[in-house]
Amino acid sequence: MIKRDLVIVGGGPAGMAAAISAYRHGVRDILLLERDQFLGGILNQCIHTGFGLQYFKEILTGPEYAGRFVKDMGGIPDIEVSLRSFVVRLTKDKELTVLKPGVLERIKARALIMATGCREKTREMIHIAGSRPAGIFSAGLAQKLINIEGLLPGKDVVIVGSGDIGLIMARRFVLEGAAVKAVIEIQKETRGLIRNLVQCIEDFNIPVYYRHKIAKIHGNRRIEKVSVVKVDENLEAIPASQFDIGCDTLLVSVGLIPENELIEMAGVAIDKKTNTPQAKALNATSIPGIFVCGNAFKIYDLVDAVSRDSAEAGRQAAKYLGATP
């Protein structure tokens, strides 16, 4: 069993901010585990601008924003980064089992910061009826396919849900030459940032159907169309209002869920509705010495706030460890 003072799980913006801050507050033995082969997390695929306005007072893209933290961390030898490292088990005593290519390691941490981010809600979580053809993507997956892999998922797109990623992807698809036929939102207003609604939807004349939902997905091999229906104030479908929109692609952007399966395994008290730790204070959990920060703690609108609050997690962990700056 390897012993470490502070282990941080997740090398996205939250984990990196926490690591740098913990170092600045005196922790000298820090291990950061990242399951991907790069640091930066989801920022790597967010090539649009709008990041850093609060934290750096500059307008940056996602990769630029992440790059600043990667660079800062690179200058701190006391932060050891372990990539392609997948935590398969966590106990309440802060023992981690980590799987890497070629080795399974057991690590005991004195303090732990979980910066595991979030995942997208799926079509299945909101129970959209119909068939299960190719052509249905979470907005984030479509973003990765276009921005990282250079692939165009489809050319006639309907987006369900008006979360920020969905709005940003609407613009992205238009810029790539695809037609975005509609954004379908069950609420009466967008759940994304107003700036995204203006810059990504209104500026491109994309129709938004508020108070509508998708009643059914059609198509056997590839999606062919969706049936859309108006809903009443109880969000119940009004069947007479149903109409179809042809498409070859459906993007699902209906919200994010914190990824807290590991701390749940360790016995941390979890709020079942939000999948976040039941916490009395920022970044705290029911187990002393296990901290959670970033989108795993709560879903944030802006990465700048993630960095700020995650730096606080680094300070909290340093204090827990009795480190002095």
Place this chain on the structure above:
Amino acid sequence: MKTYDIIIIGGGVVGTAIARELSRYRLNIALLEKEEELAFGVSKSNSGIIHPGTQMSPRSLKGKLCVEGNRLIRRIARELGVDFKEVGELIVAFREEEVPQLLDLKEKAGLLGVPKLKIVRPAWLRKYEPHLSREAVAALYAPTAGILSPYRLVYDMAENAAKNGVEIYTRHQVTRITPSGNAGLGGKPFFEVATPTQTFQARYVINAGGLFADEVSALAGVHDFKIRPRKGEEFILDKKKEHLTRHLLFPLPSKTSKGILVIKTADGNPMIGPTAEDGDDREDVATSDEGLRQVLAGVQRMIPSMSADDIIAYFAGLRPVAGDDFIIRHEARVPGFVNVAGIQSPGLTAAPAIALWVLRILKETGLPLKKKSVFHNKRPKTIHLFGIPLSETEKLVKKDPALGDIVCRCEMVSFKEIQGAIERGATTLDGIKFRTRAQAGRCHGGFCTTRILKILADAQGVPLTRVTKKGAGSEIVKEERGHD
């Protein structure tokens, strides 16, 4: 023209079970499947239950084959390295007046030879099925019910059959079957079997065409049954809810179905369903809001704490119904043509017994059956990280680093497992999912689809735009960026 002793049409659990059984003998065998991969028809939506034989008429063929199959499948699973778990089933009564029905089921199952049945009461239920509704007054307990992965059984039986010489052709939809008159069974090729790309000859044709068995039969000139698809919608819950049940849970059966069940699955995720709805469309596997309502109502009656929030996936399958019983017979009017049709539930359980039944039919028609001197009855068990203890993972990953390279984070599937699935025949994303569970977890492929797409394209030497979900027409991405 390729000539075989036997052509089996249909690569689901029935066709592959027959293929494996017949591959013990000195016969040239081909198996033709119309889809891109095996198990892509009826079998892919099977719930994985190995029934004990509790809800069938004692005089039915399917009852007999179910009980026999329940015995046989254990050995097959062991030989092929498919995980079989004998979890047992409970048929639950909610009113004292229903108890006589349980007794009736027990008596009928006893006639079929189902072992170790007993009626259990609330005290037992609370102890051994603690999350079951307190409204339950009694249950029929059948301990020999079990579970396994239906797709992995199909793939592993097919792999083993191929190892023993069976030639498997996917994307071969049979479009013509011509019996060539009076050549006689003992003699020359008797049938011509054509697909869009190839024509074969065979002395025997076995039709295990599932939903399309009536159409296949009609091609051979036998028109006397019709397959009617009966849709069943199933909903899969997060693995976190695995602890909610210990047995397979059934309500008392209705006329057309076994009702809404709470199913344990080989991979841990509870499954709830299925609905039963007769239709005409053999392609329609859409789920519905109404189906979800029905299933939830049925399930919450048994396990009140199960909720719609726990659902991570769903699908619908079509049962190939041709009357009340299985149709398994040699068609005397078309000598050499054997129909294996209407294999709805309990087809998975019965499959090994169906294979033996077919063998007996072939023998009766005079086909000489000589055992091969060498039959490979085993295959090495496929490793699934989610199914082995960490201590074993620790040893294995040292030998094979690729096992420590996790691709699917929700279900913990490694690069090595995905590569293995491709080596063993997966050509689509669904094929990889069915074999490994990659993309089948709570994020539904949001994180891992991209990497799997690349691994598959690499292995096949094709551009990413050619990789499909389930065969031609289901390409994942339309084109590369910047092309017109």
